[in-house]
Amino acid sequence: MRKFIRFTAVAACSFFSGPIVMAADCPDRQATSQLAGAMIVAGFFGTKTSDPGFQRILSDLERGLIGGVLILGRNIGNRQDLDQMTRQISACKCRSTPFVAVDEEGGTIQRLGRNVGLEETPSASKIAQESVASARKTYGSLAQKLSSLHFNMNLGPVVDLDRNPNNPVIGRLHRSFGSDATTVATYAATFIWEHRKQRIITVLKHFPGHGSSSVDSHDGVADVTHSWSSDELKPFKRLIDLGLADAIMVGHLANTTKWGGVATQSGAHAIDGLLRAELRYEGVVMTDDLAMRAVTNNRNSASAAAIEAIKAGADVVIVSRLNDDDQAADVGSNINEAITSAACSNEIGVAALKRSAKRVDRLKALWLRPHRRENR
Template sequence: MAMDCRNEAATSRLVGSMIIAGFFGTKPSDPGFQQILADLEGGLIGGIIILGRNVGARQDLEEMIKRISECKCTTIPFIAIDDEGGSVERIGKNIGFDETPSAAAVAGGSIRSARNTYGLLARKLSSLHFNTNLAPVVDLNSNPSNPIIGQRQRSYGNDADTVVTYATAFIVEHRRKRILTVLKHFPGHGSSTTDSHAGVADVTSTWSPAELKPFKRLIAAGLADAIMVGHLANSNRWGNIATQNGAHAIDRLLRRELRYDGVIMTDDLAMKATLDAKQPSAAAVAAVKAGADLIIFTRLSDEDQTSDVGREINRALTAAACSQEIRANALQRSAARVRELKSRWTQHHRERHH
């Protein structure tokens, strides 16, 4: 089935629902914020991600998120943050909130204490109108000296039971506040010896099938709202970078072997792992061709703080859909999965705002 590009606007809206973009700015008056709000309202993107670089004064942050949650958008946007606790926490003492301990610290305590910790985290995010938390990390801590997972205390442990138990507490507490969670980093980042922010993490010689267990069990328990795929390569099991076409982490491992039919998102495509090899627009197209339903892009390059990320990436995906490089039925399936995921909190949102 070919995409009818006589209606390019409809195609642009369809791919727009599959893009979560970052921006530069800490205040509602900043040009980067004005731009991303316009992109949301124009249907060029379907959500935003708040990073450390966007957190200035609490009042400014609250006002920006309020404007996004009340935007004149056709669907409620993803308002996302990655707040795992520990070394990956954007909102803590810096703006007058409590800190959340790291996954490793939480796993050192009781489940009851974990529920309490994550109940507080979910309440904090909910009070700021976030509706998506890009966490928990369900990577096994199979290499404690791993610079991005083990050394930063981001894993609950090196066995699936521990990881699943504490990740469940995280997810359940967020669901109470209608906040979507995202399991990461499929197919498993815990054994890597490198950081995918700095380059491709090749886990060919270190990865083991045991790393799929937490994902498999949480999917089976109905606890996978969405799953984030990392920029991980394994020439034996899925090929090159998992978020790029030609690799089979998504279509074979996650869809077929683990029978997951929910939303699959990429880790930030602005990381060195993908951008060293490709132009931003090409990396986005390759991710959708690999099977991603949602792509995260926080900036187009390290130096560039002014470009319109949403518009650029939307344009690239729309062109690829119109030239049939991306199959229309794949796009429609992805957009439908995203709609279904958003519908989980749409009703709640309407009740809260009317």
């Protein structure tokens, strides 16, 4: 009887994922799915709690299919609706506190300004022209704003060095604190400390350095083989050494001589080689949005990109959408199923999922308030 039960469990996993011989690491598909869920931050379409997209993302959270939600400009209608959504996410019937993430750097990259009746934040380049004391006040206000709206993760600061003024995604948009590593690290540290006062996790980006690129990774691969310098690692190293790297976001950056192909995809060694081995970083590594055309196109789906990112060493994958056309797709469920199936077929080791889930749990335990479920 025991042999029959064991065979049935393995065969069931194999039915969904591949040959029986490959399924030894997936005796419990549900447990594997929960591990994968801790590693997914998903986006959705909708601006109200009654919208189908929001209902799906909340359901995915409560089923453990994802571990966090990304709020984008497309999700923000008015302050009241936003407050209701983030409040429900924060109080979800979840195993642990979910990440409630936003990309709120200031300048051109901010979602929460006059559109919701709040003060706007200047760009990084403008803030770096003022004193550190002034920056402390500005970022203190920013962190308080995010806290009042129930956000617990800000996808910033940018610690890229401003090495190319014509860079379409960093230099032209004034997202960098400057071209000097010390200046960048100093102002980034101020950003981080003010967020920590509100128990908001920050995310250094875009490792290993997006500042010298001439291509926006939203549109295609940013190949920095001939422009990147090891100096671009200095702000990351400084902040890691100071214990200020809560999490680090890896960009869709290629460098054939230094780390290989796109840093967020398997075959590249930006994460295991540069970040883990050289800089000795042991915390959470996140991807930039895997919906970007640098990794998702007609030949490669967001689900495939997520699997490749985990193979490359990422602990958390961010996926804002599956494609440009399908706003009704269940992003979290799709990405979770892909990762779970890859683990059940041994394409991804379950041990790797466990390591990443442990890092995520440790980060949440360190900074996020104890989770309180809401009875709805």
